[in-house]
Amino acid sequence: MVKSPRAKGPRTVTRATINDVAREANVAIKTVSRVLNNEANVRPATRERVLHAIKALNYSPNLAARGLAGSKSFLIGLLYDNPSPHYMNGVQIGALARCRAEGFHLLVEVCTPETKNVTQQILTMIAQTRVDGVILTPPVSDNEAVLEALRRDGMPYVAIAPPKLSDVPLCVHMDDLRAAYDMTTYLLKLGHRRIGFIKGHPQHGAASLRYNGYREALSDHGIKFERTLVKQGYFSFESGVDCANAILQGSALPTAIFAANDDMAAGAMAVAHQRGLSIPGDLSIAGFDDTPVASLTWPGLTTIRQPIVEMAAGAADLLLATIKERHHAGTPAVALARRFQHEIVLRASTAVPRT
């Protein structure tokens, strides 16, 4: 290995440019550019020669130069506010995989609603970086002002799990209502008749869908809805504790509790343990999201898996397709909403009621 004599010099290596490649391959830079961009009208032999020179010189095109000259920056912005680490991680993995495959890079930006105008923050970011498109994750995808600004700016964007599908031209989502319906039905089929429900944060779009799914399943199976079995939570562990305590303090106890997310379900589990209720013997508990905590509780938590990675990859695909299309011509992209399938993950926290 070469040891650098001093570690200070600003640049140790000089990178080859398109001119070097052109010289090496004995063609004009325009030809190299054509090969780089997979354009037609390049004789196979010439293409080979260029490709060879590229390899020989270890050449990579300069993104900044491409961005300046052309219309594409090969940059995708990923906007997020404050979702769970697990969610954000999944989104990044999925989006990154697709971006890399298409030669794009991911620019991550947090929106800080407290500090400043989110819309202005985003617009500034776009103006500076000239990203080719942006991916919006909740709760940014819920922000009407942001959507409107993006639309007006003409910036392609895709929303992950937006509250209203009709609001956005491009989105990926999951059927939260159906998923909650399925979980409730599963509990009913086990034999549960009194099923408690801990609602999610009232501001969060998906939360009410999950609640509706619970109610519809109850209704479809002829089970009377009981107001005392439902409590308003806020997606946090602590709110799960509070709600579970409230639900379990009545006289007629439920045999199962379904929480609108895993953190609240974990809270409910803690309460059950505290009250000496065995899970799932005395009480079955189900969550939603399949976050890491679902496999770290005791017993393991039955929950619903959102295919986050796949959804994010799908979002990136939609966005990248739009970007390319737009570049080839002003084809007015049709609104596209891609739905992803949920999955019930069965663990040990649910079972047939004891009685």
Add this chain to the structure above:
Amino acid sequence: MVKSPRAKGPRTVTRATINDVAREANVAIKTVSRVLNNEANVRPATRERVLHAIKALNYSPNLAARGLAGSKSFLIGLLYDNPSPHYMNGVQIGALARCRAEGFHLLVEVCTPETKNVTQQILTMIAQTRVDGVILTPPVSDNEAVLEALRRDGMPYVAIAPPKLSDVPLCVHMDDLRAAYDMTTYLLKLGHRRIGFIKGHPQHGAASLRYNGYREALSDHGIKFERTLVKQGYFSFESGVDCANAILQGSALPTAIFAANDDMAAGAMAVAHQRGLSIPGDLSIAGFDDTPVASLTWPGLTTIRQPIVEMAAGAADLLLATIKERHHAGTPAVALARRFQHEIVLRASTAVPRT
């Protein structure tokens, strides 16, 4: 604001350029550039005029153009492999905050060791994006080949928690040994004499430091080390379950178990519950990292908090300072390792032993 007649056109808005600003302020573009870069030798009145024009035109400099013309891209690369979502999230929050404050953007890239040569992946990314520096998170910061390639390339980089401080010119870290020492001492002071330990992944640098801290504390307090109380885990919940079972199957049970991370501690808690051991009555359990799960277990897990966000912010600071310095002149940056303080987070999983 201009309303777009149709939502299809590639660009709906035209952005102001430095020329527009110069014209508006009635100065040369060079003067605008000086204001933009906070250079000296601009009369206050002139500066005001330029600033005013910038605001009036809603101008933001084009990063690509700046990158092409100058030597800086205002891009920082964040490399990661597969750390926990919680860890990565903290790193991003911290790094992003500092980058934004300094006008830099974060380019996130995953390294996929399986697919290809990691070093080559990184080098290609650098060649394309011309990032001004990179932040390495474990386990990428453990990769010698990557470090060597970066050094040779002359790319400034900062490592978060590298295994050997001497390997890197810039890094932030935490004293894992001391932290484990402190936790063990805390348990000893509670009165525990038989303390089990679940080791972390043998490949992970910090894991052995944590183990050493445990042993040193034992030794310093005159407690005999017992081989049967220590088991080799792999940082996963399942390995925690296995190790806890192994440790608790002996005849002389420990009154406490200290796991090298929270996931394994959660595994130990599950085992305790299964065996009917009450926590902390029969068995105290402590973890390491203060991941979200530590507050979602029942009872809450006593653990050690790593100041991830602060460390990442510190890493970004170090990197940005180096970048600026280097740009001002070839000042040979001295090696800098910044240490961050850990903190024991007391929850309900530890207490005075019952006996």
Add this chain to the structure above:
DNA sequence: TTGTAAGCGTTATCAA
């Protein structure tokens, strides 16, 4: 203190 002119490494235009 300010301005002029020459790039930076690409893509796009238009001619050959």
Add this chain to the structure above:
DNA sequence: TTGATAACGCTTACAA
């Protein structure tokens, strides 16, 4: 099928 040459929007000499 190729190739000159002009942008792209900025920074960096170098003048004034």
